[in-house]
Amino acid sequence: MSRLSVRKTYKLYIGGAFPRSESGRSYPVTSPKGEFLANASHASRKDARDAVVAARKAFPGWSGATPYNRGQILYRVAEMLEGRRAQFAEEVGGGKRAALEAVDAAVDRLVWYAGWSDKIASVHGAANPVAGPYFNLSSPEPTGVVAIVAPADPLLGLVSVVAPVIVTGNTCVVVASEPSPLASITLAEVMATSDLPGGVVNVLTGKQAELAPWLAGHMDVNGLDLTGVADADLALRCEQAAADNLKRVLRPTQEDWTADPGIGRMTRFLETKTVWHPVGI
Amino acid sequence: MMAIFEYAPAPESRDVVDIKPAYGLFINGEFVDGSGPTFKTINPATEEKLAEIATATSDDVDRAVQAARKAFGVWSALPGAERAKYLFRIARIIQERARELAVLESLDNGKPIRESRDVDLPLVAAHFFYYAGWADKLEYAGFGSRPLGVAGQVIPWNFPLLMLAWKIAPALACGNTVVLKPAETTPLTALLFADICRQADLPPGVVNIVTGAGDTGAAVVAHPDVNKVAFTGSTEVGRIIARTVAGTDKKLTLELGGKAANIVFEDAALDQAVEGIVNGIFFNQGHVCCAGSRLLVQESIQDELLDALKRRLGTLRLGDPLDKNTDVGAINSADQLAKIRELSEIGESEGALRWSPACELPDKGFWFPPTIFTGVAQSHTIARDEIFGPVLSVLTFRTPAEAVEKANNTPYGLSAGIWTEKGSRILWMADKLRAGVVWANTFNKFDPASPFGGYKESGYGREGGLLGLEAYLDV
Numbered sequence: 001m002s003r004l005s006v007r008k009t010y011k012l013y014i015g016g017a018f019p020r021s022e023s024g025r026s027y028p029v030t031s032p033k034g035e036f037l038a039n040a041s042h043a044s045r046k047d048a049r050d051a052v053v054a055a056r057k058a059f060p061g062w063s064g065a066t067p068y069n070r071g072q073i074l075y076r077v078a079e080m081l082e083g084r085r086a087q088f089a090e091e092v093g094g095g096k097r098a099a100l101e102a103v104d105a106a107v108d109r110l111v112w113y114a115g116w117s118d119k120i121a122s123v124h125g126a127a128n129p130v131a132g133p134y135f136n137l138s139s140p141e142p143t144g145v146v147a148i149v150a151p152a153d154p155l156l157g158l159v160s161v162v163a164p165v166i167v168t169g170n171t172c173v174v175v176a177s178e179p180s181p182l183a184s185i186t187l188a189e190v191m192a193t194s195d196l197p198g199g200v201v202n203v204l205t206g207k208q209a210e211l212a213p214w215l216a217g218h219m220d221v222n223g224l225d226l227t228g229v230a231d232a233d234l235a236l237r238c239e240q241a242a243a244d245n246l247k248r249v250l251r252p253t254q255e256d257w258t259a260d261p262g263i264g265r266m267t268r269f270l271e272t273k274t275v276w277h278p279v280g281i
Numbered sequence: 282m283m284a285i286f287e288y289a290p291a292p293e294s295r296d297v298v299d300i301k302p303a304y305g306l307f308i309n310g311e312f313v314d315g316s317g318p319t320f321k322t323i324n325p326a327t328e329e330k331l332a333e334i335a336t337a338t339s340d341d342v343d344r345a346v347q348a349a350r351k352a353f354g355v356w357s358a359l360p361g362a363e364r365a366k367y368l369f370r371i372a373r374i375i376q377e378r379a380r381e382l383a384v385l386e387s388l389d390n391g392k393p394i395r396e397s398r399d400v401d402l403p404l405v406a407a408h409f410f411y412y413a414g415w416a417d418k419l420e421y422a423g424f425g426s427r428p429l430g431v432a433g434q435v436i437p438w439n440f441p442l443l444m445l446a447w448k449i450a451p452a453l454a455c456g457n458t459v460v461l462k463p464a465e466t467t468p469l470t471a472l473l474f475a476d477i478c479r480q481a482d483l484p485p486g487v488v489n490i491v492t493g494a495g496d497t498g499a500a501v502v503a504h505p506d507v508n509k510v511a512f513t514g515s516t517e518v519g520r521i522i523a524r525t526v527a528g529t530d531k532k533l534t535l536e537l538g539g540k541a542a543n544i545v546f547e548d549a550a551l552d553q554a555v556e557g558i559v560n561g562i563f564f565n566q567g568h569v570c571c572a573g574s575r576l577l578v579q580e581s582i583q584d585e586l587l588d589a590l591k592r593r594l595g596t597l598r599l600g601d602p603l604d605k606n607t608d609v610g611a612i613n614s615a616d617q618l619a620k621i622r623e624l625s626e627i628g629e630s631e632g633a634l635r636w637s638p639a640c641e642l643p644d645k646g647f648w649f650p651p652t653i654f655t656g657v658a659q660s661h662t663i664a665r666d667e668i669f670g671p672v673l674s675v676l677t678f679r680t681p682a683e684a685v686e687k688a689n690n691t692p693y694g695l696s697a698g699i700w701t702e703k704g705s706r707i708l709w710m711a712d713k714l715r716a717g718v719v720w721a722n723t724f725n726k727f728d729p730a731s732p733f734g735g736y737k738e739s740g741y742g743r744e745g746g747l748l749g750l751e752a753y754l755d756v
Binding site for chain 2: 124273
C-alpha cells in the first residue's frame with residue numbers, strides 16, 4: 001500500500017507569520033502543462049494593507065541594524081536556500097537541470113547582494129570637499145517601505161528584486177509571480193527561518209491587477225518597483241498613483257535575470273543624507 | 282537706542298544693469314518673439330515695471346526642444362574637455378558680470394543685494410566651475426558617461442539664477458542640451474544668462490530659455506521629445522509633473538517643498554543658535570524650500586532663547602533690497618504676500634501667538650515683517666504647511682527622542698538643523714532625522730560639491746556634488 005503524501009497549504013507571509021488571506025479566497029495554480037499543483041492564497045487589499053503595516057513596523061529595527069548584520073542575515077538566507085535546492089528545483093519546474101541552475105543562480109545572487117550591505121555606502125556615499133570650514137558627508141539611507149511587483153520568474157526573479165531592496169535596509173511588500181507563486185511562498189519559509197526579522201519581507205500571492213494599485217496608492221509606502229508589471233496600462237496607473245506621495249518608482253523592465261545586476265536596483269531605493277558641521281576649535 | 286545705531290543708506294547703483302523694455306525667447310542662440318501674449322515683470326520692492334516678457338506657447342516650446350535636439354548631436358559629440366572649457370568660460374563671465382547680475386537679481390526678485398552679491402552670485406559661478414571640472418572626468422564618477430538628450434527644466438523664483446546654475450551646469454557637463462523655463466516673476470537674470478551664453482560662443486541650441494507661466498512649464502514637461510525633466514518648486518506641482526511623466530521613458534528629478542525643524546538643545550551655544558535660527562528662516566525672506574521654519578527648542582531654555590531671538594529680530598533691517606544695509610527684502614509677488622498673510626491669519630485663528638519686531642513697512646511693494654509664532658502645536662496649520670515666507674513657528678520638546686518624533690512628523694523631508702555642543706548627540710540626531718540635508722550647528726549652507734535634495738514628499742534625486750551627475754546621465 002502506497003503512502004498518501006501530506007501536501008502543503010500555501011499561505012501568505014506577513015509580519016513573519018503565514019496567515020491565509022483574510023478574504024478566505026484562493027486560486028488554483030497549475031503547472032505549465034496544466035496539471036493542478038496547489039491552491040494559492042488570493043490576497044485581498046486588506047492583506048496588502050496589513051503587509052504594509054508589518055513592513056513599516058519592521059523598518060526601524062531593520063534599517064537600524066548594522067550593515068554587517070544585514071549582510072550576515074542575507075547570507076544566511078542563501079545558506080538555507082542552498083539546503084533546499086532539490087525542493088526548489090521541483091517547485092521552479094521545467095527541465096531538472098535548468099531548474100537546478102536557476103536555484104543555484106538565486107543562491108549566488110543572494111550571496112552577491114549580501115556582500116553589498118557594508119559596501120554600498122562607500123560606493124554611493126561621498127565626502128564633499130565644500131569651500132569653507134565644514135565637515136560634510138553624504139551617506140545613503142533606505143527610503144522606507146518598498147512595494148514590489150515581482151517578475152514572473154518565481155525564484156531567481158524574486159530574489160533579484162527583493163535582495164537589493166532589503167540589503168540596503170528597506171522593508172518590502174512583494175506581490176509574487178501571479179502564475180507561479182509557489183516557489184515564492186517556499187522562499188518565504190526560507191526567510192522565516194533565516195534570522196530575517198518578521199515584516200522585513202512580506203509576500204502576497206494573488207492578482208497583480210488587484211493588489212498593485214492599492215500598494216501604489218498607499219500613503220505609507222515610499223517606493224514602488226513595477227518590474228513585474230507586464231500590462232502597460234496597469235503600470236501607468238500605478239505610476240500615476242505613486243505620484244500622490246511622490247514614491248520613488250522603478251518602471252517595468254524586461255531583464256535577463258542571469259546577467260550582472262549592477263547596483264541600480266539598490267540605489268533606486270536609497271535616499272542620500274548630507275550632514276554639515278562647522279570645523280573649528 | 283535706534284537713533285544711536287541708525288545706519289546711513291548705502292544704495293547700490295542700478296546703473297550697472299541695462300534692462301531692455303522687452304525680451305523675447307532665447308531659442309537656438311537667438312532672441313525670438315513668443316507667440317503668446319506678453320506679460321510684465323516688476324520690481325517687488327516698488328511695483329515698478331521692469332520689462333515686458335514673452336510667453337512661449339507649446340509651439341514655441343516645440344521649436345526650443347527641436348533646437349536643443351539638433352544641438353544635442355553636436356554638443357554630446359564634443360570631447361568632455363571641450364565642453365568643460367565652455368563651462369569654465371561661462372563661469373568666468375558670470376564672475377566678470379557678477380555685480381550686474383546681482384543687481385538685476387535683487388531688482389527682479391526683491392532679495393537684499395547683500396545676499397544676491399555675497400551668496401547667490403558666488404554660488405552660481407562656483408556651480409559652473411564645479412561641473413565644468415566634471416565634464417572630462419565623468420568616467421570616474423561611477424554613473425557611466427552617456428547623456429540623456431534634451432533636458433526640460435522648470436525653476437522657481439526664490440533663487441532665479443542659482444536654480445538655473447544648479448540645473449544647467451550639470452546638464453551641460455554631462456553632454457545634454459537644455460530648454461529652461463524660469464519663473465514668470467523672475468525671468469530677467471535667465472535672459473541675461475542667454476547673453477552670457479552668446480559671449481561664451483556656446484553653440485546655438487545648447488541652452489534655450491522659454492519664458493511664461495504654468496502653461497509654458499507644462500508644455501516643457503509634457504513635450505514628447507524631452508528626455509529628462511528637472512523641476513524645483515512646490516510639492517503640489519511636483520505631483521502633477523510626476524503624473525505627467527508617468528508611463529514615459531523620461532527621467533525625473535524633483536526638488537520640492539519642506540518644513541524643516543531647527544532643533545535647539547539646552548547645551549547649545551545660544552548666540553550662535555540665534556544667528557542660525559535667523560539665518561534659517563529670515564534668509565531670503567524665508568523664500569527657501571529648506572528654511573528652518575519649525576523651531577524646536579528644549580523646554581528648559583525656551584524663555585531665554587526666545588528673548589534672545591526677539592532681541593536679535595529687533596536689529597534686522599527691512600527695506601530697499603538695493604541698500605547694502607538691508608537684511609530683509611521684499612516678498613517676491615503680491616500672490617505670495619497674500620499666501621503668507623493668509624497662513625499667518627490661520628495661525629492666529631488656530632490659537633498661536635503672533636509676534637513681530639517694531640518694523641515700518643514701505644508704502645509701496647510687497648512686504649511682510651519677520652514674524653514668530655509661539656504656542657504652536659504640531660496639529661496647527663502653520664506647523665504643517667510650508668509658508669514660504671519670514672514666519673517661524675516655535676514648538677518645544679523635552680527629550681531627544683521627542684525632538685526626533687516632532688521633527689519627523691511631517692510629509693516633507695528636505696532639511697533639518699541641530700544645535701548642541703555634544704558630538705555624539707549630533708550624530709545620533711542626524712542619523713534619526715528623515716531629511717536630505719542636516720545642518721549641525723549651522724544652517725542654510727550650500728556648496729556645489731555637496732548633494733542637496735529631499736526625502737519623502739520633498740521630492741527625489743540630488744543636485745550638486747558627485748551624485749548630482751546621476752540625474753543627467755543614462756545610468
